[in-house]
Amino acid sequence: MPTRLHTVGACLALLAGTALAAPNATPGATPDSTLDAAPHAAVVDATPQWITLGTGGGPLIRRDRSEPANALVIGRDVYLFDVGSGVERQMVGAHIPMARVRAIFISHHHIDHNADLGQVMASRWMFNQYTPMPVIGPPGTEAMVDHLSEAMRAVELAPIGAGAGGKKPIRQTVAPKDLALNMDTPTEIYKDGNIRVLAITNTHYHFAPGSKEAQTARSYAFRVETKDRTFVYTGDTGPSRHVEQLAQGADVLISEVIDIPAIRAELLKAPPSILPRDQLPEMIKHMEEDHLTPVEIGKLAAAAKVKSVVLTHLAPGSDGETDLSGYTNGIAPTYGGPVTVAKDLQRF
Amino acid sequence: MKGFTGAARRRLHIAAASAIALSVFASAPAPAVDTPAALTWTTLGTAAGPVLYAQRSQPANLLSVDGRAWLIDCGDGALERLAALHVRAAQVDTVVISHLHMDHIGGLQGLLGLRWMQGARQKLTIYGPPGTDAVVAGLVASLKPVAAIDGEQAGHDDPAALVEVVTLRDGADIDVQGVRLRAVRNSHFDVTPGHPLENGTQSLSLRFDYKGRSIGYTGDTGPSDAVARLEQNVDVLVSEVIDIEPTIAGIARAMGQMSPQAREHLIDHLKTQHLTPREAGALAAKANARQLVFTHLAIAGPTDDSRDTLINGAKEAFNGPIAVAHDLDRF
Numbered sequence: 153m154p155t156r157l158h159t160v161g162a163c164l165a166l167l168a169g170t171a172l173a174a175p176n177a178t179p180g181a182t183p184d185s186t187l188d189a190a191p192h193a194a195v196v197d198a199t200p201q202w203i204t205l206g207t208g209g210g211p212l213i214r215r216d217r218s219e220p221a222n223a224l225v226i227g228r229d230v231y232l233f234d235v236g237s238g239v240e241r242q243m244v245g246a247h248i249p250m251a252r253v254r255a256i257f258i259s260h261h262h263i264d265h266n267a268d269l270g271q272v273m274a275s276r277w278m279f280n281q282y283t284p285m286p287v288i289g290p291p292g293t294e295a296m297v298d299h300l301s302e303a304m305r306a307v308e309l310a311p312i313g314a315g316a317g318g319k320k321p322i323r324q325t326v327a328p329k330d331l332a333l334n335m336d337t338p339t340e341i342y343k344d345g346n347i348r349v350l351a352i353t354n355t356h357y358h359f360a361p362g363s364k365e366a367q368t369a370r371s372y373a374f375r376v377e378t379k380d381r382t383f384v385y386t387g388d389t390g391p392s393r394h395v396e397q398l399a400q401g402a403d404v405l406i407s408e409v410i411d412i413p414a415i416r417a418e419l420l421k422a423p424p425s426i427l428p429r430d431q432l433p434e435m436i437k438h439m440e441e442d443h444l445t446p447v448e449i450g451k452l453a454a455a456a457k458v459k460s461v462v463l464t465h466l467a468p469g470s471d472g473e474t475d476l477s478g479y480t481n482g483i484a485p486t487y488g489g490p491v492t493v494a495k496d497l498q499r500f
Numbered sequence: 501m502k503g504f505t506g507a508a509r510r511r512l513h514i515a516a517a518s519a520i521a522l523s524v525f526a527s528a529p530a531p532a533v534d535t536p537a538a539l540t541w542t543t544l545g546t547a548a549g550p551v552l553y554a555q556r557s558q559p560a561n562l563l564s565v566d567g568r569a570w571l572i573d574c575g576d577g578a579l580e581r582l583a584a585l586h587v588r589a590a591q592v593d594t595v596v597i598s599h600l601h602m603d604h605i606g607g608l609q610g611l612l613g614l615r616w617m618q619g620a621r622q623k624l625t626i627y628g629p630p631g632t633d634a635v636v637a638g639l640v641a642s643l644k645p646v647a648a649i650d651g652e653q654a655g656h657d658d659p660a661a662l663v664e665v666v667t668l669r670d671g672a673d674i675d676v677q678g679v680r681l682r683a684v685r686n687s688h689f690d691v692t693p694g695h696p697l698e699n700g701t702q703s704l705s706l707r708f709d710y711k712g713r714s715i716g717y718t719g720d721t722g723p724s725d726a727v728a729r730l731e732q733n734v735d736v737l738v739s740e741v742i743d744i745e746p747t748i749a750g751i752a753r754a755m756g757q758m759s760p761q762a763r764e765h766l767i768d769h770l771k772t773q774h775l776t777p778r779e780a781g782a783l784a785a786k787a788n789a790r791q792l793v794f795t796h797l798a799i800a801g802p803t804d805d806s807r808d809t810l811i812n813g814a815k816e817a818f819n820g821p822i823a824v825a826h827d828l829d830r831f
Contacts, residue, residue, distance in 0.1 A: 211617040213583040237610040238580050244552045261645045263613035270642070271576050271606040278550045278602060292645025300609070303638025306600045306631035310701055311689045357649070369649040 198227035200347075200378040202404060202462070204494040205242035209388075209408070209467040210264020216471045218242050218496050219264050222385065222406065222464070224376055226346045232256045233374060233385050237267040240275060246497045250275050255342060257349065258289030259387030260356055260371035261296070270300040274307065277322045284327040288341055288349075290370045297328035333370060338398045350375040352398045354389035356442055373398050383500075384458070388465065390441045391448045399456035404500050407452070408465035409493075410443035411478035412436060418468050443467060446482035453487040461491045462500050538711040539679075540564045541572075541738060541793075543825040544581035548740070548798040549603020556803065557581050557827050558603045559796050561717070561738070563596075565679055565710060570594040572706065572717060576606035579614065581827060590620035594676065596668075597628030598719030599688060599703035600635060609639050613646060616659045624663045627681065631701040633665040668704060670726075680709040684730045686721035688773050705730055715831075716789065720796065722772045723779050728786035736831050737789035740796035741814075742774040743806055747798055774798065777813025784818040792822045793831050 202224050208217030219236025223243065230252040232239065243250060253276065258266050269287070276285065287297055301323035308322060331341060335353045342349040356371035373395045376383045381403040386395055388408050399405050416436060419427060444452070453461050463479050476493045483491055492500070542564065545557030552558065558575030562582065569592045571578060579589055589611050598604060608626075615624060626636055643659040650656060666674075670685035688703035705727040706717045716731035718739045731737050744767060748758075758766070770776075775783065777794075784792040792814060799806040807824045814822050823831070 211614050212588065213579050213614070215580075215584055218580070237607075237614065238577065240552050241554065241557065241577050241580070244554050261649055263610075263617045263643070263646050266646070267610035267613050268576070268606075270609045270639070271602075274602040274606065275550065275552075290645070292648065296642045296645050299638050299642035299644070301638070303609075303635045303642065304602070305638070306635050306701060307602050307605070309631070310600045365649060 200224060200226040200381055200383075202383050202406060202500045203246050203248070204406070204462065204464045204496065204498050204500070205239055205246060206236050207464045207466055207494045207496050207498075208469040209410075209465045210236060210262070210267075213237060214469065214471050216473070216496075217466060217469045219267065220465050221268075223248055224347070224383065226378060228252055229254050229346055231347065231349075231376070232272070233376075234259055234265040234387075235268045235272055236264045239268045240271055242496060251279055251281050253281075253285065254344065254346075255286040255288065257342070257374055258287070258293060259374065259385070261290055261292055261369075262388065265388075266296070269296065270303060273297070273300060273322055273326055274304055277319065277325050280319070282320050282325050284325060286342060287326050287328040289328075289331065290372060291330045291333055291368060294328040294330050297326055298323070301326070331370070331372060333368070335370075335372070336394065338375060346378060348377045350377070350398065352394040354387060354395050355392040356388040356390065358390075358438070358441055375399070375402065384456075386444065386452075388443065390443060391452070396452055396455050399452065399458055402456065402458045404460050404462055405453055405456065405458040406462045406464055406494075406500075407449050408444055408467075409449060409463040409479045410439060410445055410467040412440065412445055414468050414470075414478050415439060418470070446478075446480055447486075450483035450486035453483070453489065458489065460489050460500075461487065462494050463491065464494045466493070537713055538566050539708065539713040539715060540830055541715050541717075541736060542585070542830045543738075543793075543795045543827060544571075544578050545575050546795045546797050546803065546825050546827050546829075548742070548796045549575060549601065549606075552576065555827075556797065558606060560604075560607060561795070562587070563708060563715070565594075565677060568593065568677065570596065571611070572596050573598055573604040573719070574607040574611055575603045578607035579610050584828060588618060589614040590618040593622045593624055595624065595626045595628075596681070596706060597626065597632055598706060598717065599629055600631050600701055601720070604719075605635060608635070609642065612636075612639050612659065612663060613643055616643065616647070616656060616662055617650070619656065620662060623661070625666060625676075626663060627666045627668050627676070629702045629704050630667055630669065632667060636663060636665050670702060670704075672704075678710060680707075682707040682709075682730060684724075684726045686719065686727050687724045688720040688722060690722070690773065707731055707734065716787065718775065718780075718783070720774065722774055723783065725786075728783055731783075731787035731789060734787065734789050736791045736793055737784050737787060738793045738795055738825075738831070739780045739783065740775055740798075741777055741780050741794045741810055742770055742798035743800070743809060744770055744776060746800035746806075749800070777810045778816050781814030781817035781822075784814070784820065789818075789820065791820055791831070792818055793825050794823065795825045797824070 205221040206218030208214050210219045218238040220234045221236045221239040222233040224231040304322050338350040341351045351372045354373045357369045359366035373387050374385045375398045383404045384399040384402040385406045542562040544560040547553045547556035557577035559573045560575045560578035561572040563570040640660045668683045672683040683704040685702045686705045708715045714734040716734040716737045811822045
């Protein structure tokens with residue numbers, strides 16, 4: 153019944169149309185074929201910016217710092233690096249249109265880094281963005297995208313969503329790609345007219361040699377080269393020669409950071425019945441191996457000769473934190489460049 | 501190598517370690533649910549989807565049942581709104597879904613994943629319309645790459661063991677933790693019988709009765725006698741609402757002028773599958789509801805700018821108190 157289909161399709165348009173009526177809504181969410189016809193038009197003069205959308209380390213959701221997510225914006229194009237819970241609303245806050253996302257990169261499969269992948273896939277699809285979007289991440293990414301697509305099949309079939317002569321299946325709007333298990337040198341994993349992305353494995357995971365996890369679990373750092381500037385994002389990592397190699401000469405090193413004394417203080421709030429005190433030293437030692445302390449960040453930044461450092465994925469990154477010196481104390485002796493403790497939605 | 505050494509077991513992801521540290525608070529009742537009534541409703545997200553807003557989160561609500569946290573719909577941003585109330589994902593043990601549009605379920609992936617990672621001990625039960633089981637099965641399967649890394653080694657169970665689905669259909673009338681939960685099929689998904697869109701799922705309106713208090717929730721619907729019958733004499737009717745004119749104006753701005761015919765079709769669709777303020781008021785009157793609360797606001801601009809329009813429209817048909825909810829308002 154064409155009339156009904158027409159109105160169903162129109163409803164989609166309506167819902168998208170509200171975006172323009174609301175000042176705080178996703179500005180580019182409305183299907184906009186005029187703009188899409190020339191996606192690179194503004195790139196020539198564009199200065200790339202890295203936006204820290206979420207600066208907290210997960211998985212406890214905080215009020216002041218959203219879960220790990222970043223956007224590289226160049227001209228009209230957007231690239232997401234990790235998509236933790238809340239990423240899409242953070243994008244609204246940063247006035248980044250979902251419709252302009254060209255690719256998603258996932259550093260590792262901890263849930264605080266990928267919890268909103270399905271939401272992002274569905275939103276793009278909802279607003280008729282059908283160009284297959286690369287979703288590039290550790291082994292398991294392709295399976296994750298497949299299963300999320302299965303989960304959203306019922307959404308595709310629900311009235312409205314399936315209107316106007318049929319929308320494409322969500323699965324056809326994404327192009328997932330698993331990174332190689334072994335990546336010991338900076339390796340090109342993506343390239344288009346704006347950016348070139350290189351990846352390398354880092355040291356976030358330390359599983360017993362030979363274990364199932366050691367064979368399959370991988371965490372990566374990314375280097376994003378643009379015409380103007382180069383950004384390196386550590387992902388979650390401990391001290392790593394690989395990351396040092398990847399970060400050589402970068403303009404901006406976006407690094408995770410852990411404030412060990414603050415973490416220790418947090419842990420000591422737990423009663424001994426939950427956290428036996430004799431386990432504490434070993435836990436702390438492991439955290440120092442899996443994450444980067446300011447001292448290690450200083451060494452990394454100096455050895456890689458980066459021009460500036462941005463700290464994100466703050467651990468503990470607690471709500472109401474006012475003294476941020478624990479995230480930077482120890483960097484200065486070895487690294488003399490500018491260091492910024494990022495806030496959500498800050499631009500670099 | 502089989503099994504794991506003690507050292508490996510204690511090698512916790514930093515976030516998991518923080519979770520343990522903070523789990524000390526989990527044993528105490530959650531601060532957010534120190535509620536005066538046994539059954540209260542907090543609007544977590546008051547926007548109509550699928551467009552996201554900075555000020556209004558996507559459809560989600562917290563039903564507090566003697567301090568237990570239930571989520572009624574779980575759109576994007578639900579977890580962040582819960583965090584604002586100091587409620588962690590792991591504390592939610594019941595979710596009820598009204599219908600399978602993404603704006604009502606976009607937060608489920610995070611809820612399942614973060615509950616698992618936060619070491620939730622209680623199984624999550626998700627009640628929803630036909631098709632919910634497939635949604636949840638897909639989401640659980642999508643956690644496999646995550647669980648393969650931090651599962652057994654970090655002392656976590658299989659994510660699949662942490663969730664179960666109960667399908668709700670038109671006419672459902674069940675007891676959940678002492679709450680009488682009822683559901684009827686509403687008119688949001690009305691399509692011509694036999695149409696390809698008739699895919700077996702349903703859009704539901706819900707009703708919750710507990711210790712003498714009753715709260716009705718329209719979900720997304722157009723005018724519907726079935727909903728009016730379900731919500732008879734509720735203390736609070738939480739209703740969707742759409743302000744048609746500003747929305748149409750928004751489309752006109754975005755896409756140029758519509759033909760009169762297209763405009764007519766659009767209005768017809770909105771009026772039959774959503775509720776205008778007046779129709780929502782009429783529904784509340786027909787249901788003899790004590791109070792009407794508007795959420796799922798399909799409006800332009802800030803909430804308070806539309807407040808009078810919505811309330812005045814509803815007043816044409818309903819005499820009781822009417823509220824236009826903001827995120828985190830409690831009823």
